[in-house]
Amino acid sequence: xxxxxxxxxxxxxxxxxxxxxxxxxxxxxxxxxxxxxxxxxxxxxxxxxxxxxxxxxxxxxxxxxxxxxxxxxxxxxxxxxxxxxxxxxxxxxxxxxxxxxxxxxxxxxxxxxxxxxxxxxxxxxxxxxxxxxxxxxxxxxxxxxxxxxxxxxxxxxxxxxxxxxxxxxxxxxxxxxxxxxxxxxxxxxxxxxxxxxxxxxxxxxxxxxxxxxx
Amino acid sequence: xxxxxxxxxxxxxxxxxxxxxxxxxxxxxxxxxxxxxxxxxxxxxxxxxxxxxxxxxxxxxxxxxxxxxxxxxxxxxxxxxxxxxxxxxxxxxxxxxxxxxxxxxxxxxxxxxxxxxxxxxxxxxxxxxxxxxxxxxxxxxxxxxxxxxxxxxxxxxxxxxxxxxxxxxxxxxxxxxxxxxxxxxxxxxxxxxxxxxxxxxxxxxxxxxxxxxxxxxxx
Numbered sequence: 001x002x003x004x005x006x007x008x009x010x011x012x013x014x015x016x017x018x019x020x021x022x023x024x025x026x027x028x029x030x031x032x033x034x035x036x037x038x039x040x041x042x043x044x045x046x047x048x049x050x051x052x053x054x055x056x057x058x059x060x061x062x063x064x065x066x067x068x069x070x071x072x073x074x075x076x077x078x079x080x081x082x083x084x085x086x087x088x089x090x091x092x093x094x095x096x097x098x099x100x101x102x103x104x105x106x107x108x109x110x111x112x113x114x115x116x117x118x119x120x121x122x123x124x125x126x127x128x129x130x131x132x133x134x135x136x137x138x139x140x141x142x143x144x145x146x147x148x149x150x151x152x153x154x155x156x157x158x159x160x161x162x163x164x165x166x167x168x169x170x171x172x173x174x175x176x177x178x179x180x181x182x183x184x185x186x187x188x189x190x191x192x193x194x195x196x197x198x199x200x201x202x203x204x205x206x207x208x209x210x211x212x213x214x
Numbered sequence: 215x216x217x218x219x220x221x222x223x224x225x226x227x228x229x230x231x232x233x234x235x236x237x238x239x240x241x242x243x244x245x246x247x248x249x250x251x252x253x254x255x256x257x258x259x260x261x262x263x264x265x266x267x268x269x270x271x272x273x274x275x276x277x278x279x280x281x282x283x284x285x286x287x288x289x290x291x292x293x294x295x296x297x298x299x300x301x302x303x304x305x306x307x308x309x310x311x312x313x314x315x316x317x318x319x320x321x322x323x324x325x326x327x328x329x330x331x332x333x334x335x336x337x338x339x340x341x342x343x344x345x346x347x348x349x350x351x352x353x354x355x356x357x358x359x360x361x362x363x364x365x366x367x368x369x370x371x372x373x374x375x376x377x378x379x380x381x382x383x384x385x386x387x388x389x390x391x392x393x394x395x396x397x398x399x400x401x402x403x404x405x406x407x408x409x410x411x412x413x414x415x416x417x418x419x420x421x422x423x424x425x426x427x428x429x430x431x432x433x
Contacts, residue, residue: 008232015235022242029249044262050401067261067433119264126390129414147263147433150393150414 045075045121045157046149071145072163073121074111076104078135080127087160094131104135110165112142117168119145126153265431270383270409272430273373275399276325276421277392281348282370282399283325285387285421290328290338293321297330326421336425351398370399374406383409385430389417 077084083092085107096102111118120139124132132148139146151157169176274285297319305312313334321328325346332339349368377384384403388396396412403410411430415421 008228012228012232012235015232015239019235019239019242022239022246025246026242026249029246029253032253033249046263049404050397068264069261071262071264073262121262124414126393127416129390129416129419132414146265146431148265148412149263150388150396150412152393 045073045123045160068119068145068147071117071119072168073119073147074107074163075121075123075157075160076107076135077123077125077151077157078128078132079125080131083131083135086157087162097134104138108138108142108144111144113174114165114168114172115142115144117172118163119147121147121149123151123157124148125151263433265411265433267429268383268409268411268432270381270432272385272411273377273382274385274387274421274423275370275373276342276387276389277396277399278342278348278389278417280392280395281350282395283342283346283348284369284373285326285340286324287423290321290323290326290340293323294328294330294333294338297321298333329420332422332424337427338423340421340423342421351395351402354398354402370402374402374408377406377408379407379409383411383432386410386412387421388412388414390414391417 075086077086081094083094083097083104084090085092085103090103092103097104111120122132122135136146136148166176274287276283276285298316301312301315301319305315316333317331319330321330322343325343325348326340327343329339329341349370351370373384384399386396386400400410400412409432411432413430
């Protein structure tokens, strides 16, 4: 029987082109992965240096020069008469801040062991300078990093996600906090470390208008 | 004429090479599937602001009544030194008289009145003058910011061009009523690569600079 010969050179060309395409896709995937090796997601409320009020859907221009890309933020909305803890949208009157073991202190107790990965952004509303100064002092006393942003009085804060505590605690080798009962967990942390900040309860010793000394 | 001999065409057997290529194709497909799963879980990082201590020299700009005012520290210091020298000379070594004169003295600069009674405590207390002339950035929009142009912004435009981004930073003293102009001014500064810090002040609070204050954290 005669040998059947097939010319496969055309098929080979197709395979070579397909390999070329696949290599391109592979390179794109690798670039995406390499650009964020830790697979970190940062929840950002403040997206630009200049955000036109009322244009929440766009108009974000510029970014902070020394912006953070490694720590996840908890947001605290600071008003003149209250603070609001996010993402739970838990309101605290100023009088509540003066009681020991309040929700703000519980939040700090929760963050403190993870302060290398979590920090706090204070969203400052008009007339909130005195309250903000006290909160900042409390955060500073705990060594927790802080960011701040000025937010107009009526401007709404969009829905925010809490940092992934389970992952962060696992990475830092800390005992897991059950997700189902965050309040109980934070209370437990608070009880474990009762030497908490009294600094929020302190009256403002200095007026808030002190700016930087040179 | 002699007939030209028909040469035999050399044939290369590409079967093995084709097998290798096909295997490579399969392996690549598998790798792409795996990397795609990983890449699809990667979230976009949007940076968030974080304050940090800066060693740069602060240049103070006040945002009040949706206008910008330059806090000219050099001018204020010079006026303070001149006044202290005058008081010292007039008091003629009388300490009580000197203290009395200092507590009564109020210096006038372009935009601020300087209360000398705080100078003994190492502080400069600046009270804004109601007739001071600030500049507005009303013409500034997202488009002008995107174009990175700072035009018709008076001394602020000049200030941004003169600052050394390696050594200077702008500290905004922001009143409650001036968030809008602060954000525009900060936008311009960041566009020019200049670091900023900001302090929120109540509308009626005086500005205190000097001992007892906290360093303004840049971000």
